Amino acid sequence: MLLIIDDDIAVRTSLLLLFQNEGMRAVAASAPQEALQLLAQGNISLVMLDLNFSIETSGKEGMELLKQLKQVNPAVPVVLITGWGTIELAVQGMKLGANDFINKPWDNAYLLQSVKTLLHLQETKPLHRTRKQLDSLYQFGNIIGEDERLLDILETIGRIAATDASVLITGESGTGKELIAEAIHLNSLRKQKPFVKVNLGGISTSLFESEMFGHVRGAFTDARTDRIGRFEMAGKGTIFLDEIGELETGSQVKLLRVLQDRTYEVLGSSRTKTVDIRVVCATNKPLEEMVSKGTFREDLFYRINLITLHLPALRERPGDIPLLVNFFIRNLKEMYNRPALTVTPAALKWLQQLPLPGNIRQLKNLIERSVLVSRKDELDTENFRSQLAMSTVKKGNLQLPEVGSITLDELEMQMIQKAMAFHKNKIAKAAAALGITRSSLYRRLEKYNIPYDETAD
Template sequence: MILIIDDDIAIQTSLSLLFRKEGFAVRVADGPFDTVEVLAEETPELILLDMNFSVDTSGDDGLRLLRRIRELVPNMPVILITGWGSIDLAVEGMKAGAKDFITKPWQNDHLVQSVRTALNLAQTIPASLNRRKLDQQFRFDNIVGEDPNLLDILTTVGRVAPTNAPVLITGESGTGKELIAEAVHQNSRRQRQPFVKVNLGGISSTLFESELFGHVRGAFTDAKTDRVGRFELANKGSIFLDEIGDLDPGSQVKLLRVLQDRTFEPLGSSKSRTVDVRIICATNRNLEEMVSKGQFREDLFYRINLISVRLPALRERPGDIPLLVTYFVNNLKTIYGRPDLRVSPLALKWLKNLPLPGNIRQLKNGVERTVLLSSGDELQADDFERNLTQQASATALHRSAGDAAFQPSFPAVGSMTLEEMEYQMIQRAMTFHQNRVAKVARALGITRFALYRRLEKFGISYTNEE
């Protein structure tokens, strides 16, 4: 049974009709008194609570009632209904333990989805599964690892993937956030629909709207044709908003609106469009800290992190390093046609103790470099040491960048790939210009956004500057 708490008869009726049609039993309560009475008689599966249910529109009554409900039935999922004007209230409510909030006027589909998601998530959390069980039940084919922390994460992903709950994935650069985002989509009912990735760190605030919501012809000088935005492309599927911590305040508000109402208007158009998308976000920043410093909207934070998973750094799961290396080498065997390629047991042991600040991406790139530059079939610790210890090469680069006597010379043909050279040049320019992205881009003769894309690709850390 779903309990609807609202003193507006029109809302009571429309919500009751909606949920009865969806097959739920429904009861309604006008306010605190009725609510306590209903709760004494039976236990609902979920409560829908209008925060502005009384004439007093401050919402204090709503918050007080929410707290009372939490005392009476602590684990009961509660979804709040608020007006746009009182979204702060919803945030207060989330802090007080509500599971989700919906703004008026709501989209019926979205509200029903939110209720079903909260009900699914309210079921008892199963214990973490072992790797074999996980592989039997879900599709995690390209995610290697057996660390207990990772298995917890995969269990959570398997459990929440079929719901529509937004998922926030955090973790240092290169820890596999994108891979986990793909796994959420692959294990959901939306798996045959689009998975659209957007790197918010690489989109300027001026392009944000047109990129995400699209534009109509003539919306601005260069808009020669209509353009479909990423949200529309992701309709029925999932949208992966990477680097969400990099979003400027103006864009945060625009994003909140679409996440809230599932509606938006393309630039230059006054016609609203509605989309049905699953939201998956990732960041390597500490969003809670950003919220407390006023750099990230609290309402947006609560909107995106119904479920959050934090990926461990590779140094927190060194036991997985040999598994990862073996997996990468096995893939490269096929790619480079070297069927006898393998890694010596000593090298695997040595690799386990390597500091890898760039995490799995650094390990993967380093293994590929090692495979390319070593001719033997059995890769030794020495081979990896030469190609994988970026720390050492970064220091060497730093030295050479500031050294007037340094004579630039090209590496011998065959000793380095073009991509490797590009990587080294970017690293060197970043060191030389002390990570000032605008200067580095100028020195390399590319645009800032082209540089951001490459920094992302190579997992080189940088600070955003406008």
């Protein structure tokens, strides 16, 4: 049973009809006391709450009622509705326990999507299945591991995949965030539609709108043809926004507007387009810390993390390392036509004790380098140790200038110029070589007035 709390009879009637047409049972209340009495009866599965019950539009009435609702039933999902809502009010409501925020006039499809998602999440509970049971129910073929924390993540994916809940995937670099995002898509109702990955760290602020929303011919100097944006490419499917913690503040505002209103305008066009997509984001940055420092918008943070999945570092699940090593070895057998490749038990045990700050990506590179260098098919501890030592020496044996002979800015500028020249002004490759994102490289190019050609990529 849904509970609608709104002082406007037209809104109450409209929502009652909308839910009844979808086969959902709903009741309505026009005042706080009536709403609390209905909630206390115990059969309410979700609340639609108007933030205002008087001429004053401060939202205090709704916020106070939200607190009371959560005291009566802390587990009940709450969707806030308002005709004049501000982002700050939405954030305040989310902090008090609301699950979503809808503006009047609302889009019926989006409102129903939000309600159905929250109801589904409320109804499905974790069952702590084994890996074999999970594999029989879902498509997790490319995800290797049996660690309890990984199984909890896979079970959560199974529970949320059929919904349109926004998901934020966190974890260190190399932990497999993209694989998790793909698994969410492959097990969803949108699996036959596109899965579009966007590396937000690689998009400069000046190109954000063109890249994400598309542009029409003549929208700017180099816009010689129409271009479809990433949101349109992902239509009816899933968009994966990787490295969202790298997004500039100005671009964060533009992204928030799309996620909140589900509409955008193509650059150079006044036509408004609507989006029907599932949004999955990922970051290795501490977004909550960034929010407190003011470098990441709090309102955007609450929009993207209805569900948060934190991937453990590989050193936190050492039992999965032999499984990953054997998986990589099986692939390398075919890739390099070496069917007799094996790893000794002693080597597997040694690999399990490595810190591996680069996680799965580092482990994969170490295995592949060892296979390529070794002439024998049985790899032992020494094969891996020598390759690990060589990679450490390469990074540690740097010849730096004498202290006082050059400033840090001058050294950085020279290194950027060298990388740009080596990679023939290709921004993406130069940024990767320097270990920074494209967005960071663009900022440094402008800081040091280093000329570059955006079309070189």
